[in-house]
Amino acid sequence: MERDDDAKMTMLEKLTTVERRYEELDRLLADPDVSADYSKVQELAREQASIRQIASLSTEYRRVLREIDETAALIREESDQELGALAREELEELESRRAEVEQELRVALIPKDPNDDKNVVMEVRAGTGGEEAALFVADLYRMYSRYAQGHRWKIEIMDANRTGIGGIKEIVFMVRGDGAYSRLKHESGTHRVQRVPTTESSGRIHTSAATVAVLPEAEEVDVEIKAEDLQTDIFHASGHGGQNVQKVATAVRITHKPTGIVATCQDESSQHKNREKAMAVLRARVLAQEVERQQREESAARRAQVGSGDRSERVRTYNFPERRVTDHRVRLTLHNLDAVLDGEVEPLVDALIRREQEMNL
Secondary structure (H helix, E strand, O other): OHHHHHHHHHHHHHHHHHHHHHHHHHHHHHOHHHHOOHHHHHHHHHHHHHHHHHHHHHHHHHHHHHHHHHHHHHHHHOOOHHHHHHHHHHHHHHHHHHHHHHHHHHHHOOOOOOOOOOOEEEEEEEOOOHHHHHHHHHHHHHHHHHHHHHOOOEEEEEEEEEOOOOOEEEEEEEEEOOOHHHHHHHHOEEEEEEEOOOOOOOOOOEEEEEEEEEEEOOOOOOOOOOHHHEEEEEEOOEOHHHOEOOOOOOEEEEEEOOOOEEEEEOOOOOHHHHHHHHHHHHHHHHHHHHHHHHOOOOOOOHHHHHOOOOOOOOOEEEEOOOOEEEEOOOOEEEOOHHHHHOOOOHHHHHHHHHHHHHHHO
16 A cells, blocks of 8 residues: 555656646747747647646546545545445546556656657568568558558658569658657568468468568758768669669669668659658668667667568568468457558557557556
8 A cells, every 4th residue: 555655656746747847838838939939839839749648647637536535535424324335436436547547647657759759761671582572562561551641641762672573672661740650660570471472373372571670760960971971873763674764864872981871762753852862761771770889789770670581580470361460579460461451550550559658667
C-alpha cells in the first residue's frame, strides 16, 4: 500500500510539472509580443500540442481521485445499508477507472522519441531469392504505399532499380506526413515470404527475403555535411536492362567522401530535383551511421535494422499458401494476407507500438 501511495505521489508530481508548463504555454501564446513572432508561436504551439493529452488525462485523474476520497468518506459515515452498498459499487467503478487512467498516463509520460514526428526515408531491397525476392519487394512497396494513402501521407520515390517482369531489386522512397516515423519505424528488418513462384511448375513453395530500413529524415541542423566533402556525379537515367531513357543527363549520384555513403536519384526529369532528393537520402544515411556509431548496441541504425537479408533472419513472415502474416517480435498472426498487402497493416503497427511502450514503462 505504501508503495502504491509513493507511486501515486510521484505521478502527481510529474503531472503538476506538466500542468504548470501547459498553463505557462497558454499565457505565452496569448502574449502579444510572442504572437508577433510566427516561428516562436509555431514552436510553442507544437510543444503545447505534445503535452495536451497528458494535461487532459491529468484533469481526469485528479477528478477520479477526488471522487474516490469523497465516496470512501461517504461509506465510512453512511449508516443506511442500501446507500452504503450503492456507494461501494460506485467506489469499485472509480477504482477501476483510476487504474485505467494511471495506465494511460504511464504510457503518455514515456519520453517521446524525438524522431517520431519526422518524415521517413524507407529502403526496401531484395535479399535471398533472386527474381522472386524482387517481386516481393514490389509487393512490400505497394503495401507501404497503400498504408501511406490511408494516412494521407505523401510518397516520393528517390531511386528504384526495377526488373523487367514487375519486380524491384531495390527502392528508396520518402514518406512525408505527421507521425510517419512513429508508425513506420518498427517495419525495419528482414521480411520473409513463402509462396509458389509463377515459374515453379512443380508447385514447390519457395522462401525469399527482403530487407526494410526506416530512417528518420535528417534536417540540415541534425547533421553537418560540408560541401567540400561531397562528390557529385551526373549521368543519364537508365531503365530496365540499363538502357538510357533520357537524352539529357539528369540523374544524380552524391558521395559523402568521409564515410563513403552514396545516394542516387534518377526518378525526376529535373537534375535540380534529383539533387535535392539525393541529398535528403544522404543526410538520413549519414545520420543513421552516426547513431550507429554512438549507440552500437542498439538497433536504431540501418545496418542493425536490416540484418543480412538471409532467409533465417526475419521480423515478419508472409505465407501465401496459408494466407497468413506473422510478426515474430510480438507473436501476432493475422489470417488476412491479401488485406495486409493491400495496406491494412494497422493491427501489426499497433501491436509493435504497444510492445515499445511496455518496454519503456
